[in-house]
Amino acid sequence: MMRARVLANIPVDKEFDYAVPPSLEEKVKPGVRVAVPFGNREITAFVIDVFPDDVLKDEIKNERELKDIKRAIDKEPVFSPREVELAKWMAAFYFCSPGEALSVMVPGGRRDVGVPAFAVEDELTDGSVELTGEQEAAIASISSASHAMYYLYGVTGSGKSEVFFRAARHVVDSGRQVIYLVPEITLTHQLSRMVACRFPGRVAVLHSALTASQRIDQWKRILRGEVDMIIGARSAVFAPCPRLGMIIIDEEHENSYKAGSTPRYHARQVAQKRCADAGATLVMGSATPSLEAWKLMHEDSGMLKLELPQRVGGGRPPVMEVVDMLRENRMISRRLEEEMRLVLGRGKQVILFLNRRGYSYFFHCATCGYEMSCPHCSVSLTYHKNEAMMVCHYCGYTRSPVTVCPDCGSLDVGYSGFGTEMVEQEVxxxxxSASLARLDTDSTRDRDAMALVLEDFRHGKIDILLGTQMVAKGLNFPGVELVGVVLADSGLNVPDFRSREHTFSLLVQVSGRAGRYNDKGRVVVQTYKPGNEAVTAACAGDVDGFYDRELDARRETGFPPYGRMVNLVVRGRNKDKAETEAARLAEICESTVSALVRRNPGRKDLPEVFGTSSCPVEKIAGNWRFHVLLRGMSPALLHQMIGAVVRQYKAPSGIYMEIDIDPLHLL
Structure with missing residues (x-):
């Protein structure tokens, strides 16, 4: 009898054995997925080994009879020992199970289907662009592979993509593969079009707009070595390249490279691990690097900084102007309206950015002060006028709007604040007479709708493009001469130590969409906080100064990148039980630190425990949330401490603990 050893997508760090029925012996092999009984249900498992029973003859004498594998899902392996080893590393680093890590890597599709062909535009993809001296120097440096990591730090519109393409071409010509990561699916569409001609027939795309079956089809092509260039968002970092030579992380600073559910991996950390194992080069780039990358470039020797200080194609940095909205009583200020009329009158295009979807986000009663909140989350419901619904953006709960206060019956009720729907109506x-399109997750739920909007905007069929973060980064449209930031303050109101960094980065990035091919670019930033440093530094183009001041503040407080953080979140439907368990967890953390102190007397870099408190968003999807925040100057000691805590703390029924290593936000 043959047996198969499998990993399963469950939070248990254990391998399981199943019997392989004779009818499946030809189909069950390492690297395939199988359906197996697990308790009273059937789950998908990953086969990591197959061997005869007699190999373990001494170990299995007292073992209960093995359950049979039900069926094989794949006809050919969909992962290799490389992916298994990476999953085990992720399990150790992010405190998840190897099965959970492997399940997030391998797409869930089961059948092979075609992927839509790319629309090729030769003027963008023929690679005949004339390079600047800085670009040529950067390409030569990366191609020399004299460093393991490079950072391409260039202003928006400085031609970073062209450097990435030429460096990738060098790697591909040497017989190796390249993974090219972008933070948003909108950028995946644009990038796919740009590389289709340079690597004809040898490009694979991995992103969430593909069906699961389309993703597994692309995944298999990569595994078979039929692909030279892999393009995708965060999860494409796991592409099973047998000949990996380079990983490119474009817009490295973006939060979307960090996963929001278990395993909470960061694509940058996984990319570093993969490149180190494969002897590959890691190339990152942005006009607004993360503070972690900025510190590496300036204070450590592990990464070489390459600069592109000038825009290419005749573009000049846009003129940026701040409008104090305390003096306005409208969504679109008089100044922004004036600039929009001038630009549209010249036949040019406008991008409007607002990082808040929906129509309005706050329903209240002026008589009793009632606020309409989600019954499952501690957040206000957002009014979506197009759907005539109040919606929770955390759990998806919906209810019909009301005209009478549910608490006191008053008719003096209304909505406050505005989102992209209301701005769209006002514009x-x-x-x-202007053509207008809105680009957010509400307006582009269809997989093809987003690509269609972007194509129409690129070809001048749309005059004004209004959107959320989808329009803020990476996109390159020659006709855009004006960017309007409808409200710059939403990120500044977030109770998080990174809020200024994120706001600064977003303003610099969105401003980079204007005037990329001429000197007429303008940006109008509307804000209620015109004196905030993130706003003033972004508008002044003072990138270096802002980063240096922010690093000084982080150094003094011990926050990342000078200290490492771990956020332990305890959640459950019973508020008192969850709070009690969070306090118990904090006590275990404190006792673990005390033990470290005893074993390491005099060390100044031991972890700290900040106690327990409710999360800023205290309730999500019916679960009450409390967190214990940990900080340490020594990553090794902090990791050692978390390992000890995980071994000691066992959550009771109905309580769950989430571990977020290096959290990007604390909400």
Whole structure:
């Protein structure tokens, strides 16, 4: 009898054995997925080994009879020992199970289907662009592979993508593969079009807009070595390249490279691990690097900084102007309206950015002060006028709007604040003859809708593009001469130590969409906080100064990148039980630190425990949330401490603990 050893997508760090029925012996092999009985249910498992029973003859004498594998899902392996080893590293680093790590790597599709062909535009993809001296120097340096890591630090519009393409071409010509990561699916669409001609027939795309079956089809092509260039968002970092030579992380600073559910991996950390194992080069780039990358470039020797200080194609940095909205009583200020009319009158295009979807986000009663919140989350419901619904953006709960206060019966009720829907309505009223499109997750739920909007905007069929973060980064449209930031403050109001960094980065990035091919680019930033340093530094183009001041503040407080952080979140439907368990967890953390102190007397870099408190968003999807925040100057000691805590703390029924290593936010 043959047996198969498998990993399963469950939070248990254990391998399981199943019997392989004779009818499946030809189909069950390492690297395939199988359906197995687990308790009273059937789950998908990953086969990591197959061997005869007699190999373990001494170990299995007292073992209960093995359950049979039900069926094989794949006809050919969909992962290799490389992926298994990476999953085990992730399990150790992010405190998840190897099965959970492997399940997030391998797409869930089961059948092979075609992927839509790329729309090729030769003027963008023929690689005949004339390079600047800085670009040529950067390409030569990366191609020499004299360093393990490079950072391409260049202003928006400085031609970073062209450097990435030429460096990738060098790697591909040497017979190796390249993974090219972008933070947003919108950028995946644009990038796919740009590389289709340079690597004809040898490009694979991995992103969430593909069906699961389309993703597994691409995944298999990569595994078979039929692909030279892999393009995708965060999860594409796991592409099973047998000949990996380079990983490129474009817009490295973006939060979307960090996963929001277990395992909470960061694509940058996984990329570093993969490149180190494969002897590959890691190349990152941004106009607004993360503070972690900025510190590496300036204070450590592990990464070489390459600079592109000038825009290419005749573009100049846009003129940026701040409008104090305390003096306005409208969504679109008079100044922004004036600039929009001038630009549209010249036949050019406008991008409007607002990082808040929906129509309005706050329903309240002026009589009793009632606020309409989600019954499952401690957040206000957002009014979506197009759907005539109040929606929770955390759990998806919906309810119909009301005209009478549910608490006191008053008719003096209304909505406050505004989202992209309301701005869209106002802009359409102000500019009735202009064509307008909205790009957010509400307006582009169809997989093809987003690509269609971007193509229409690129070809001048749309005059004004309004959107959330989808329009803020990476996109390159020659006709855009004006960017309007409808409200710059939403990120500044977040109770998080990174809020200024994120706001600064977003403003610099969105401003980079204007005037990329001429000197007429303008940016109008509307804000209620015109004196905030993130706003003033972004508008002044003072990138270096802002980063240096922010690093000084982080150094003094011990926050990342000078200290490492871990966020332990305890959640459960019973508030008192969850709070009690969070306090118990904090006590275990404190006792673990005390033990470290005894074993390491005099050390100044031991972890700290900040106690327990409710999360800023205290309730999500019916679960009450409390967290214990840990900080340490020594990553090794902090990791050692978390390992000891995980071994000691066992959550009771109905309580769950989430471990977030190096959290990007504490909400």
């Amino acid at each position: 359409a009223r102000m500019f009735p």
